Amino acid sequence: MRDICIVGGGVAGLAASIFTARAGLDTIVVDGGESILARNASLENYPGFPDGVDARRYLRLVHEQAQGAGVEVELGRVSSVERIEETNPESGFVLETDGGDPLEVRRVIAASWSDSEYLVPLDVGRIQRGSKHYVNVDEDGRTAVEGVYAAGRLAGEPHQTIVAAGHGAKVGLTAIHDSDVNFYHDWVVPEGYFTGRDRDVPPGCEEIDDEERLERDVAARETILEAFAEPLAEKPTMHPSVDRE
Known part of the structure; x- marks a missing residue:
């Protein structure tokens, strides 16, 4: 299930x-x-x-x-x-x-x-x-x-x-x-944001160091640059009630 x-x-x-x-x-x-x-x-x-x-x-x-x-x-x-x-x-x-x-x-x-x-x-x-x-x-x-x-x-x-x-x-x-899932926020925070205050990282959160942050930034920019590199060929879908003839 x-x-x-x-x-x-x-x-x-x-x-x-x-x-x-x-x-x-x-x-x-x-x-x-x-x-x-x-x-x-x-x-x-x-x-x-x-x-x-x-x-x-x-x-x-x-x-x-x-x-x-x-x-x-x-x-x-x-x-x-x-x-x-x-x-x-x-x-x-x-x-x-x-x-x-x-x-x-x-x-x-x-x-x-x-x-x-x-x-x-x-x-x-x-x-x-x-x-x-x-x-x-x-x-x-x-x-x-x-x-x-x-x-x-x-x-x-x-x-x-x-x-x-x-x-x-x-x-x-x-x-x-x-669902009673142990979940706080979907935050990704700099290393030490929680642990630097002697707190455990809450469920759903993540601490990352600068190296990981930069790696994720590179991946994010590559994804967006690829997505927007060329215009889409498809046209918007017209409302079905519009007479296209």
């Missing part, structure tokens, strides 16, 4: 997965297809990119970061989620998918803005507004069903990439907390 299944491979789901995987939780993301972010011609409001960034390139980098953290990504759609034992909240969940074997997991994070029908068997509190459905959550992303969370636009958050990423990370931290 896996620790976490995240349904949705957009920025909210991937952000959550990076946190849960780095905390040591066995994490799988079921990606149902192209993120709505791929319709964005230029991502303009994301801090750190003064002149904007190609949204598809950004999404690729987030995918790489998640997989580098140990996240498994499986392409497919989840058709239903049910508790393994209806009367036992600790039993976990089974997820049926359209392209693979059923998944048994302890916790589920729903981050699939375009489709949440799979949640109907759980009665998590889906709310219909016009043609869209949202999931009612508390301030930390928990739904009415213990062990099930919702992140990003599906949880009613504003339709902005930076907000989706931040909320996904927050919900990931909530799942970590509920």
Whole structure:
């Protein structure tokens, strides 16, 4: 049984997965297809990119970061989620998918803005507004069903990439907390930051010396330089309702 299944491979789901995987939780993301972010011609409001960034390139980098953290990504759609034992909240969940074997997991994070029908068997509190459905959550992303969370636009958050990423990370931290994982922060700090004060390095943190810091800086710059070396050939995906003829 896996620790976490995240349904949705957009920025909210991937952000959550990076946190849960780095905390040591066995994490799988079921990606149902192209993120709505791929319709964005230029991502303009994301801090750190003064002149904007190609949204598809950004999404690729987030995918790489998640997989580098140990996240498994499986392409497919989840058709239903049910508790393994209806009367036992600790039993976990089974997820049926359209392209693979059923998944048994302890916790589920729903981050699939375009489709949440799979949640109907759980009665998590889906709310219909016009043609869209949202999931009612508390301030930390928990739904009415213990062990099930919702992140990003599906949880009613504003339709902005930076907000989706931040909320996904927050919900990931909530799942970590509920999993009773010994975890403090995902900080990487200079050597002596904790030990120099006669403190143990907290769980999830790491102290590195200057040599390691410089090595990581070189690797980080090489990754970014390679990612941005050439423009992407693909064009943004047009909204499906637009007549292309």
